[in-house]
Amino acid sequence: MTTNIKQYRQWIDQLLDEGRTVQVPVYGMSMFPILMPRDTVQIKRIAFEDMKPGHVLVFEQxxxxVAHRLVKKTTKxxxxxxxxDGLPYNDAPxxxxxxxxxxxxxxxxxxxxxWSINTKIDRFLVWTGPVTGRLFWFAGRVVSWGLQIR
Structure with a gap:
């Protein structure tokens, strides 16, 4: 990882620690069709207790x-x-x-x-993800391929 990216992430982390909301670009197709490369999203720090299945979390892995949907949390x-959303399997914990x-x-x-971010559709995608993830994955590959041709 280059120093610039590391410094950028530290700066974003600091702003989030201060309670600020930040805007960042999205890369990758793992959240297709909800998010696409070069989309810009707003991120806000949230306490573990307030995280709910369906939220789209940003985490370091x-x-x-990475921005992926929270499926489940364990309090223990x-x-x-x-x-x-565009993947058929859960990530590692x-x-x-x-x-x-x-x-x-x-x-x-x-x-x-x-528009479906933070709506009831978020909870729906938690439960249907093993099926819709496969469909979204395939559709995302088709769209990604089409974007590369242009």
Whole structure:
């Protein structure tokens, strides 16, 4: 990881620690069709107790910041189970202290489904994810391929 990216993430972390809401770009297709590459989202720090299945969490995993949907949390050891909407399987468990915050709003998007962040659809996607994740994954590959052709 380059020093600039590391410093940028530290600065974002500091702003979140101060209670500020930050805007950051999204990369990758794991949250397709809700989020797409180059979308801009708003992140806000949130306490573990306030995290609910359906929230789209931003957390650190393997040196990367990831935005995936919270599927389940365990209070005993404060771990989070997440999954990208465009992925068929849950991620490896994440310690709650790796969470940066939740996405509260999509500021700029190319997705017609971004409006669904923080609606009842979030809870629906938690339960249907093993099926819809496979469909979204396939659709995301088609869209991604189409974007590369242009």
């Amino acid at each position: 393997n040196g990367q910041w 050891n404060q771990t989070l189970i997440t999954r990208g 994440v310690d709650a202290d790796r969470a940066k915050g939740i996405i509260t709003k999509v500021i700029k998007t190319r997705s017609p489904f971004a």
